[in-house]
Amino acid sequence: MNVDAANAADGQRDPIVEHIVGNSADVPEGAHIVVEVNGREIGLFNVRGHYYALLNHCFHQNGPVCRGAVSGTLDANAETGWQKVWTREGEIVICPWHALEFSILTGECLAFPDKRVPRFPVKVEDGFIKLTV
Numbered sequence: 001m002n003v004d005a006a007n008a009a010d011g012q013r014d015p016i017v018e019h020i021v022g023n024s025a026d027v028p029e030g031a032h033i034v035v036e037v038n039g040r041e042i043g044l045f046n047v048r049g050h051y052y053a054l055l056n057h058c059f060h061q062n063g064p065v066c067r068g069a070v071s072g073t074l075d076a077n078a079e080t081g082w083q084k085v086w087t088r089e090g091e092i093v094i095c096p097w098h099a100l101e102f103s104i105l106t107g108e109c110l111a112f113p114d115k116r117v118p119r120f121p122v123k124v125e126d127g128f129i130k131l132t133v
């Protein structure tokens, strides 16, 4: 019995398994949806043909971050000569409650880089979106 199965048997948590959560046509490029797996809401994002999965939970006040708008962000740094530039279009989700921005690719909060939205492995096989939770 592996550790996950043992924990599940002890009622500590569900085993980590792969779930088919939709069809790739359900999440075309630039789109995102929220699915429920084992009682957890998880956002599925298609960014330029690559799929990402984030827990639909914002660390700030437990907001439904994955139901927010997908956007880019303003940045200014030494590389831009400290001029504001629009960047990372399609890679940022904005929490609908208080507008904290998160990288869809990494889960990182842009304002508080030590805070992240948990990510899950996701892939597409034979047109099915498979999420490992």
Ligand code: FES
Pocket: 058, 059, 060, 061, 062, 063, 064, 065, 095, 096, 097, 098, 099, 100
């Ligand atoms: S709950 Fe997400 S920004 Fe406040």
